[in-house]
Amino acid sequence: MRPLKMIAEMSKATVHMKDPEHLEQILESIKDSGPNTLQVISDFDMTLTRFAYNGKRCPTSHNVLDNSKLISKTCQAEMKNLLNTYYPIEIDSTRSIEEKLPLMVEWWTKVHNLLIEQKIRKDQLTAVVKESNVILREGYQLFFHHLHELDIPLLIFSAGVGDVLEEVIRQAGVLHPNVKVFSNYMDFDESGVLHDFKGELIHVYNKREGALLNTQHFQEIQSRHNVMLLGDSLGDLTMADGVQDLQNILKIGYLNDKANTHEHLHKGMHTYKCRYPFSHYFSHPAVEERKQSYLDSYDIVLERDESMDVPNAILQYITRTQ
Numbered sequence: 641m642r643p644l645k646m647i648a649e650m651s652k653a654t655v656h657m658k659d660p661e662h663l664e665q666i667l668e669s670i671k672d673s674g675p676n677t678l679q680v681i682s683d684f685d686m687t688l689t690r691f692a693y694n695g696k697r698c699p700t701s702h703n704v705l706d707n708s709k710l711i712s713k714t715c716q717a718e719m720k721n722l723l724n725t726y727y728p729i730e731i732d733s734t735r736s737i738e739e740k741l742p743l744m745v746e747w748w749t750k751v752h753n754l755l756i757e758q759k760i761r762k763d764q765l766t767a768v769v770k771e772s773n774v775i776l777r778e779g780y781q782l783f784f785h786h787l788h789e790l791d792i793p794l795l796i797f798s799a800g801v802g803d804v805l806e807e808v809i810r811q812a813g814v815l816h817p818n819v820k821v822f823s824n825y826m827d828f829d830e831s832g833v834l835h836d837f838k839g840e841l842i843h844v845y846n847k848r849e850g851a852l853l854n855t856q857h858f859q860e861i862q863s864r865h866n867v868m869l870l871g872d873s874l875g876d877l878t879m880a881d882g883v884q885d886l887q888n889i890l891k892i893g894y895l896n897d898k899a900n901t902h903e904h905l906h907k908g909m910h911t912y913k914c915r916y917p918f919s920h921y922f923s924h925p926a927v928e929e930r931k932q933s934y935l936d937s938y939d940i941v942l943e944r945d946e947s948m949d950v951p952n953a954i955l956q957y958i959t960r961t962q
């Protein structure tokens with residue numbers, strides 16, 4: 641039987657594909673190569689985590705801090721201003737990456753400096769994550785456990801805050817040894833107070849496997865030439881750049897619903913629970929407008945789907961040995 645017929649989840653109404661035949665070839669080729677040739681590369685915010693829950697937007701790893709009691713009201717206001725300034729630039733498809741890149745570095749640098757000024761303590765992060773509204777997508781247990789069982793590396797590339805997202809995964813009980821996170825990690829002084837961020841700044845335009853060249857992680861994944869990639873933006877597609885001798889890449893994209901959220905964003909504005917002020921949403925292209933570009937770039941597009949059902953079903957299929 642043809643692969644797509646064998647994967648029941650592929651007939652869900654949320655699933656879209658531009659070229660099912662090509663997708664079937666990729667699925668077969670990855671399956672034939674075996675699980676020890678596979679690595680999974682994923683974005684974190686709004687890809688492994690939910691975009692919304694009960695009609696309310698869920699936070700990114702940065703927002704977990706922005707919305708917390710660790711940040712003064714003045715600082716929250718400054719961060720919100722920065723978001724108002726730079727987020728429209730991040731999603732502006734009329735500007736080139738060359739134009740946007742220095743501005744993204746500027747945004748991240750300003751936010752990190754503000755966070756440093758807040759003298760955040762390492763021992764406060766557990767509580768802040770617990771109190772936040774961040775939620776991993778439904779079916780995350782199966783996803784993480786299956787990859788762990790088969791010893792398939794899960795590389796999470798995130799321009800968010802590594803300490804926060806690692807804590808999210810830890811609290812969910814799925815921070816297995818095969819999970820490697822590449823993100824912006826906080827640097828705490830000897831008394832446990834944030835005084836810097838470690839290493840090179842990671843923003844939306846430089847998170848990719850090639851950045852791991854000459855690291856131990858790179859050696860561990862060098863022989864894995866097949867990739868399953870999960871993302872929620874077109875920028876996430878470059879995360880696999882630098883994979884050695886890439887044979888097959890299966891790209892699954894979450895097309896999150898930005899248009900449906902106006903109503904609760906109005907409410908969220910007063911509670912600081914929303915990610916962005918609603919003005920961003922009015923200028924943000926709606927799902928229908930973005931759908932074609934996602935279909936042109938991702939092999940599978942999941943529209944308004946808050947679950948891991950499809951990635952899980954695909955994984956079960958391509959790692960089945962008989």
Ligand SMILES: Nc1ccn([C@@H]2O[C@H](COP(=O)(O)O)[C@@H](O)[C@H]2O)c(=O)n1
Binds near residue numbers: 684686700727798800
């Ligand atoms: N102060 C900030 C800076 C960035 N963001 C958003 O985080 C996203 C990056 O995280 P990924 O896991 O998707 O790499 C990015 O899309 C920014 O909009 C933020 O919320 N606050």
